[in-house]
Amino acid sequence: MKLLIGYDGSSWADAALDDLSRAGLPIDAEVLVLSVADVLLPPDTGVPEEPAPEWVVAAIDWARARSAQAVKEARALALMASKRIQAKHLGWKVSAEACGDSPAWAVVDKAGESKVDLVLVGAHGHSGTGRLVLGSVSQRVVADAPCSVRVARGPKTKKDSPVRLIVGIDGSIDSEMVLREVSARIWPTGSAIRVVTAIEPLMSMALAFSSVDPTSASWLEKEGMDARAVASRTNQASANKLRATGLAVSTLVREGNPKQVLVNEAKRWKADCIFVGARGLRGIERFLLGSVSMAVTARASCSVEVVRFKRPACG
Numbered sequence: 001m002k003l004l005i006g007y008d009g010s011s012w013a014d015a016a017l018d019d020l021s022r023a024g025l026p027i028d029a030e031v032l033v034l035s036v037a038d039v040l041l042p043p044d045t046g047v048p049e050e051p052a053p054e055w056v057v058a059a060i061d062w063a064r065a066r067s068a069q070a071v072k073e074a075r076a077l078a079l080m081a082s083k084r085i086q087a088k089h090l091g092w093k094v095s096a097e098a099c100g101d102s103p104a105w106a107v108v109d110k111a112g113e114s115k116v117d118l119v120l121v122g123a124h125g126h127s128g129t130g131r132l133v134l135g136s137v138s139q140r141v142v143a144d145a146p147c148s149v150r151v152a153r154g155p156k157t158k159k160d161s162p163v164r165l166i167v168g169i170d171g172s173i174d175s176e177m178v179l180r181e182v183s184a185r186i187w188p189t190g191s192a193i194r195v196v197t198a199i200e201p202l203m204s205m206a207l208a209f210s211s212v213d214p215t216s217a218s219w220l221e222k223e224g225m226d227a228r229a230v231a232s233r234t235n236q237a238s239a240n241k242l243r244a245t246g247l248a249v250s251t252l253v254r255e256g257n258p259k260q261v262l263v264n265e266a267k268r269w270k271a272d273c274i275f276v277g278a279r280g281l282r283g284i285e286r287f288l289l290g291s292v293s294m295a296v297t298a299r300a301s302c303s304v305e306v307v308r309f310k311r312p313a314c315g
Contacts, residue, residue: 001025001026001029001030001117001118002029002030002031002032002114002115002116002117002118003025003029003030003031003032003116003117003118003119003120004031004032004034004107004110004111004114004116004118004119004120005017005020005031005032005033005034005081005085005119005120005121006034006035006036006103006107006119006120006121006122006137006141007033007034007035007077007078007081008035008036008077008103008122009035009077009081010122010124012122012123012124012153012154013081013121013122014122015122015152015153015154016120016121016122016123016152016153016154017081017084017085018154019120019150019152019153019154019303020085020088020089020120020152021088021089021160022163022272022273022303023120023150023152023185023273023303023305024163024182024185024186024187025185025186026186027089027091027186028091028092028093029089029091029092029093030092030093031082031085031089031092031093031094031095032094032095032096032097032110032114032116033078033081033082033085033094033095033096033097034078034096034097034098034099034106034107034110035074035075035077035078035081035096035097035098036074036098036099036100036101036102036103036106036107037067037070037071037073037074037098037099037100037101038070038100038101038102038103039066039067039070039071039100039101040067040100040101067100070100071098071099071100072098074098074099074100075096075097075098077098078096078097078098079096081096082094082095082096097110103137104137104140104141104144105140107119107121107137107141107145108140108141108144108145108146111141111145111146111147112145112146116147117147117148118147118148118149118150118305119141119145119147119148119149119150120149120150120152121137121138121141121149121150121151121152122138122151122152122153123138123151123152123153123297124136124138138151138297139294139297139298142293142294142297142306143294145308146308147308148181148278148305148306148307148308149297149305149306149308150273150303150304150305150306151297151303151304151305151306152303153300153301153302153303154303160188161188161190162187162188162189162190162191162192163187163188163191163192163272163273164191164192164193164194164269164270164271164272165182165187165191165192165193165194165271165272165273165274165275166193166194166196166262166265166266166269166271166273166274166275167179167182167193167194167195167196167238167242167274167275168196168197168198168258168262168274168275168276168277168292168296169195169196169197169234169235169238170197170198170258170277171197171231171234172277172279173309174277174278174279174307174308174309175238175277177277177307177308177309178275178276178277178307179238179241179242181275181305181307182242182275183241183242183244183245187247190248191247191248192247192248192249192250193242193247193248193249193250194249194250194251194252194265194269194271195235195238195239195242195249195250195251195252196235196251196252196253196254196261196262196265197231197232197234197235197238197251197252197253197254198253198254198255198256198257198258198261198262199227199228199231199253199254199255199256200255200256200257200258228253228255231253232253235251235252235253236251239251252265258292259292259295259296259299262274262276262292262296262300263295263296263299263300263301266300266301266302267300267301267302271302272302272303273302273303273304273305274296274300274302274303274304274305275304275305275307276292276293276296276304276305276306276307277293277306277307277308277309278293278306278307278308278309279293279309293306
């Protein structure tokens with residue numbers, strides 16, 4: 001597995017590093033720690049510049065020196081974090097980089113360039129006039145990264161103790177990828193998973209009584225099932241796939257907005273992490289997660305991992 005960690009030296013970023021030991025990650029991984037100074041370094045084109053007033057030249061030199069210092073400090077942070085990670089994960093190959101850029105785009109671009117499998121960022125970071133920023137950047141990364149993203153809020157339990165995971169399922173292809181990802185991880189003995197499927201009442205009514213989607217309506221009538229029954233069957237099938245790995249699995253089907261159902265259940269059940277797909281079924285189809293992933297990462301009190309289905313490139 002290839003992992004990219006956005007690190008800015010904040011307490012939230014430190015909590016994200018602690019969360020690594022609770023993410024079920026493999027004992028061998030290739031990890032890059034990236035610290036981004038929120039500055040722009042003008043490229044050196046080598047082309048002589050037009051003569052400028054002395055005060056302009058001095059201002060440009062000062063700005064360049066300040067930017068270079070910010071990147072130097074960012075590099076020191078990345079190196080410090082990489083050493084901390086390496087000490088706790090001896091089987092990992094850890095490296096560190098720093099750059100001056102817009103933090104969100106730097107993380108997204110590096111994720112694509114390095115073809116990583118998972119990006120890890122803290123839920124918040126330095127903001128305002130601070131040099132290094134990863135605050136709401138986490139939302140931008142979730143939206144635009146080409147791979148899965150884990151927004152970490154720090155572990156609630158000690159290392160090697162059982163974890164409690166909420167897995168959001170809506171019957172989509174991305175939900176299937178969530179199941180595969182959770183099943184492939186290495187979880188501590190005694191860990192528990194709750195498979196949660198949320199169905200919106202208006203969606204159930206549309207399927208049961210509307211002719212907008214006759215194919216779905218006919219299928220439901222043929223099977224003698226309502227939307228909740230279909231959701232329950234999908235939920236149970238997903239749970240059975242997870243049980244095959246030896247994990248303790250419980251299920252929940254609840255009517256309501258998925259954004260609220262997942263967050264509320266995670267809080268009530270004291271979950272360590274919520275797993276959701278990056279996309280879900282659209283339109284009037286049976287279940288809905290869609291942009292729920294963005295809302296959950298913003299509202300949850302625990303870590304959230306958004307699993308993005310890597311589709312093969314065309315051409």
